[in-house]
Amino acid sequence: MRSLVVRGFGSALLLGSLSSLGCGDDGTSDSVVFPEDYASTYTEVRNCRANGGSHDFNRIRVLTDESGLVAYRDRTEPFPEGAIVLKEEYDSNDMDCSGAIKQWAVMQKLPAGNEELLNWRWQQVDFARNVINEDEPRCFGCHAGCPPPDGYDGTCTVP
Numbered sequence: 001m002r003s004l005v006v007r008g009f010g011s012a013l014l015l016g017s018l019s020s021l022g023c024g025d026d027g028t029s030d031s032v033v034f035p036e037d038y039a040s041t042y043t044e045v046r047n048c049r050a051n052g053g054s055h056d057f058n059r060i061r062v063l064t065d066e067s068g069l070v071a072y073r074d075r076t077e078p079f080p081e082g083a084i085v086l087k088e089e090y091d092s093n094d095m096d097c098s099g100a101i102k103q104w105a106v107m108q109k110l111p112a113g114n115e116e117l118l119n120w121r122w123q124q125v126d127f128a129r130n131v132i133n134e135d136e137p138r139c140f141g142c143h144a145g146c147p148p149p150d151g152y153d154g155t156c157t158v159p
């Protein structure tokens, strides 16, 4: 019940910010790289767990879009360009990640030639789908330190 109330509150804020800011249609702000209804097509690749102490919130879950699924799950082939890896972040007390999502961290595969970014786009997105930051050096700086066996091609969540 509590989570339903929180979700309702989030939607109200989202509608409010869309109408007041005209979010994203002026071409100046970074746009969110994953769709609002991603839950209907993305697949969970890492189940609900505590983070490794590296992000702001304590419970996380990782999903990929269809194109990123095999590379993330099997860790044998390269990620195709455009593949999305999405981390949902939940309250530290939300043991099964069933409550409201507090924010997302997301990676989108870029073509070779973006080695300084580890060939990924990096976004932090708040619960109302505002892009909080994009391609922050701390993101790829830290992810560069996740080599196998814990990490794979810039991703860090252990299987």
Ligand code: HEC
Residues within 6 Å of the ligand: 050, 051, 052, 053, 054, 055, 060, 062, 085, 086, 087, 105, 106, 107, 122, 123, 124, 133, 136, 138, 139, 140, 142, 143, 154, 155, 156, 157, 158
């Ligand atoms: C201090 C290190 C550190 C920083 C800074 C950091 N990450 Fe991470 N990230 C990790 C670790 C470790 C994980 C594995 C899961 C966990 O512990 O949260 C992870 C997991 C992720 C995942 C899930 C996919 C995966 O397996 O890697 C995404 C997406 C992600 N981070 C994006 C970001 C973005 C975007 C930023 C910057 C806004 C960022 N990270 C900053 C260390 C970091």
